[in-house]
Amino acid sequence: MINQNTEQIKLIAEKYGINNQLIKLMEECGELVTAAAKYDPQHRYTIEHIAEEAGDVRIMIMQIEYLMGIQTTVQESMNKKINRQISRMKEKGLLKEV
Template sequence: MTFKEKLQMEHPELIDEEGYCEDCPEDYGYEVNSVCIERADGCRVCWDRVMPGTEEKKPLDAASVTLIAETYGLEKQLIKLIEECGELVTAAAKYDPQYHYTVEHIAEEAGDVRIMIMQIEHLLGIQDAVEDSMKRKIDRQIGQMKETDLLKQGQTLLDRYLESERIRIVQTLCPDDVPWLVREMGERWKANKCVQEDGCEKCWGLPLKPEEV
C-alpha cells in the first residue's frame, strides 16, 4: 500500500483531481522524520512510495524449514527450541515503548521461536493437534472475556482497528510529530513541558480545549 492509497482510504477529500495529495505523509502520522524529496514532482513521488510493512511478502519456505529439521533431528532441535524461547523471554522483558529497537528485538526472537516450533511440529507430526489446541484455547479465552465483560458486544471492525491504532500512536508518536495538531493546540502546546518519565502518553492525554481541563 502506498502513502497515497492510505490517504485515499482515510481522507479522500484531500486528493485533488490531478492526483496530488495535500501536505506530507508525516503530517498524518504515516511516518516519522521523513526526508523531503526536493524536486518538481517531489510530493507526487513521495506519496507514491510504498509504506514500510505493507510490501508484498513472499510466502514462508516451509520446505527449507523441513529440510533443516530433518538434518539436525528432534533431540538437537528441542534443545534449540528451549534456547530460542529463553531469548524471546529476555527480549520481551526488555521491551520499552520509547525505544523501537526493543520491538525489533522481540520480532527477531519471535521469528526464531516460530521457526523452531514449525520444526518440532514436523518432527513430531503434531501440526493438526497444535492447531486444534490453539482453536480450543482461543475459543475458551474469548468466552471468558465475554463472561467478564472484557469484550464489548457489538464492537465493529472499525472500533477494533481504531483501538489498535490508538495504541500504536501513543507508543510510537509524539503530538509534536503531527504539525497540524500542534498548530491546532497553538500556544498551549508551546507551554507544554514534556515529562520524559511519563513519555508521550502524558502529552496525548492533554485536553484539546482549555475548558475541558
Template sequence: MNLQEKIALIADYYGLNIQICKLGEEGAELGAVIAKKYVLIQSGELAQKYDYPAAQREFGHVDFSISEELADVLLVARQIEYLMLRDEKLAEYIERIMNAKAARQIERIKEGRKQ
C-alpha cells in the same frame, strides 16, 4: 528453495529432540527481550518526564530485537510442527488442545478479562 523446504531440511537434519531444546533456548531469548521492553514501558513515564533521548531510542531497538528473536522462535517452532504433525494422531491431539485453549481465551475476552 522456499521457506517450507528449508524448514523441512533443517528439521530432518537435527530431529525433534534437538529442535525442542533449541526452541527452549530461542524462547528464553525472546522472553528476555520482551522483559526488557516491559521495563522500558514501565519506566517510560520517567523517561518522558526527564526527556531521555536514549530511552526513547531504545524502544525502536527493542522492537527490532523482538522481531529478530520472534523470527528465531517461529522458525524452530515450525520445524517442530513439521516433525510432530507427520503423526496423524499427534496432529489431531495438538489441534484439539489448540482449539480448547483458543475457546477458553475467547471466553475470557467475552468476559472482559485480558488474561
C-alpha cells in the same frame, strides 16, 4: 506454515533431528523471554529485538511440529484455547456478544 518456507523448514529439521531442535527451541524461547523483559516502547531496538526472537521461536516451533507430526493437534489446541479465552472475556464483560 508459509508454503515458500515449508521445504526449507523440513530440510533443516530433518538434518538436525528432534533432540537437537528441542534444545535449540529452549534456547530460542529463553532469548525471546529476555527480549520481552527488556521491552521499552520508547526504543525501537527493543521492538525489533522481540520481532527477531519471535521469528526464531516460530521457526523452531514449525520444525518441532513437523518432526513430531503434531501440526493438526497444535492447531486444534490453539482453537480451543482461543475460543475458551473469548468466552471468559465475554463472561467478564470485556467483550460484547457478537
